[in-house]
Amino acid sequence: MALVDLIRPEVVKVPLVSTTKPELIRELVEVLRDAGKISDVDLVYDALMKRESLGSTGLEQGIAVPHAKTPAVNSLTVALGISPKGIDFQAIDGELSKLFFLLVAPPGQSGPHIEALADIARITKSQAFCRTLASATTPAEVVELFTED
Amino acid sequence: MNGPIKKILVYVDGTEGSITAAQYAVVLSRAVRAELSALYVINTRALDDLLKARIFIKAEEEEYKQDLEADAGRYLNHVRSLARKKGLAIEAVSVSGSVRQEIKSYVQAHDIDLLIIGELSHVRSRRDEFYNEAERAMRSVSCSVLIVKDEDQVWELYDALT
Numbered sequence: 001m002a003l004v005d006l007i008r009p010e011v012v013k014v015p016l017v018s019t020t021k022p023e024l025i026r027e028l029v030e031v032l033r034d035a036g037k038i039s040d041v042d043l044v045y046d047a048l049m050k051r052e053s054l055g056s057t058g059l060e061q062g063i064a065v066p067h068a069k070t071p072a073v074n075s076l077t078v079a080l081g082i083s084p085k086g087i088d089f090q091a092i093d094g095e096l097s098k099l100f101f102l103l104v105a106p107p108g109q110s111g112p113h114i115e116a117l118a119d120i121a122r123i124t125k126s127q128a129f130c131r132t133l134a135s136a137t138t139p140a141e142v143v144e145l146f147t148e149d
Numbered sequence: 150m151n152g153p154i155k156k157i158l159v160y161v162d163g164t165e166g167s168i169t170a171a172q173y174a175v176v177l178s179r180a181v182r183a184e185l186s187a188l189y190v191i192n193t194r195a196l197d198d199l200l201k202a203r204i205f206i207k208a209e210e211e212e213y214k215q216d217l218e219a220d221a222g223r224y225l226n227h228v229r230s231l232a233r234k235k236g237l238a239i240e241a242v243s244v245s246g247s248v249r250q251e252i253k254s255y256v257q258a259h260d261i262d263l264l265i266i267g268e269l270s271h272v273r274s275r276r277d278e279f280y281n282e283a284e285r286a287m288r289s290v291s292c293s294v295l296i297v298k299d300e301d302q303v304w305e306l307y308d309a310l311t
Contacts, residue, residue, distance in 0.1 A: 051209075054206055054208070054209075055206045057204060059202065059203060059204065065204050067204070092203055107216075108216070108219075108220070109163075110213050110216035110217055110220060111162055111163050111164075111192070111217060111220055112163075112164070113213075114192060114195050114196065114199065114213060114217070115192070115195065115282065117195075117199055117204055117205075118192075118195040118198055118199060120204070121198055121199055121202040121204055122198075124202075
């Protein structure tokens with residue numbers, strides 16, 4: 001399943017209210033819980049924080065891609081959040097991160113997980129698209145940006 | 150094997166759609182007496198891209214590569230089983246690289262007449278970046294391509310094959 005199929009209004013949060021990395025990851029994990037995608041918030045949160053402890057997933061140009069494998073999900077699950085003010089995610093360019101793609105996948109489904117991450121790697125090469133996405137103010141607007149004809 | 154289709158390749162990526170495609174490939178291969186091959190591509194190109202983009206760290210790349218190798222073995226064994234149950238010989242192969250390029254190369258190297266793939270994603274963005282790998286392969290191979298739909302009907306066809 002392509003990334004675009006996974007991004008629905010119920011897994012998008014705009015604006016994010018968190019001001020730190022742990023708060024932000026928990027906030028997006030709770031989005032997944034509220035959307036009915038996961039039930040064990042702590043298990044998913046711990047998996048994501050463990051991955052972050054190996055190296056930040058904060059990339060360049062305000063984008064971060066926290067991700068992890070965890071048995072707490074049955075299939076690849078994505079949440080997307082936008083922080084207009086930005087958060088210090090220890091990004092590799094030292095800038096604040098504003099766009100957050102959070103992915104969790106079960107062990108044994110690495111193929112879809114990798115394809116979704118590769119989709120993100122490709123779209124984040126487009127500065128224009130990322131700027132437009134970062135300026136979105138509603139979940140519906142975000143989804144429309146991914147699916148418009 | 151005197152008909153127009155002598156060699157069929159089914160692309161298997163572990164999705165339900167690709168397994169349905171494999172069932173259909175078994176049915177079609179039996180019907181037209183074609184040789185059947187199944188290909189799984191360990192997408193090391195994507196792993197490399199993720200490492201370059203710094204989404205992956207090196208240890209993670211290795212871990213996911215091992216996962217994909219295990220997936221390849223598991224899914225190809227399943228496809229072998231689907232063929233064997235219907236008395237059909239199958240060549241099941243895994244390779245590493247770019248999905249699109251490896252499918253294209255296999256088709257050329259083995260004189261494949263027909264590539265069979267699973268159903269494509271329903272939702273499409275206008276952005277080129279969202280093309281999935283099977284779709285990109287479909288566009289680049291030199292042979293004809295068949296996209297398998299309707300899982301229920303395919304299951305009935307497969308089940309009815311004696």
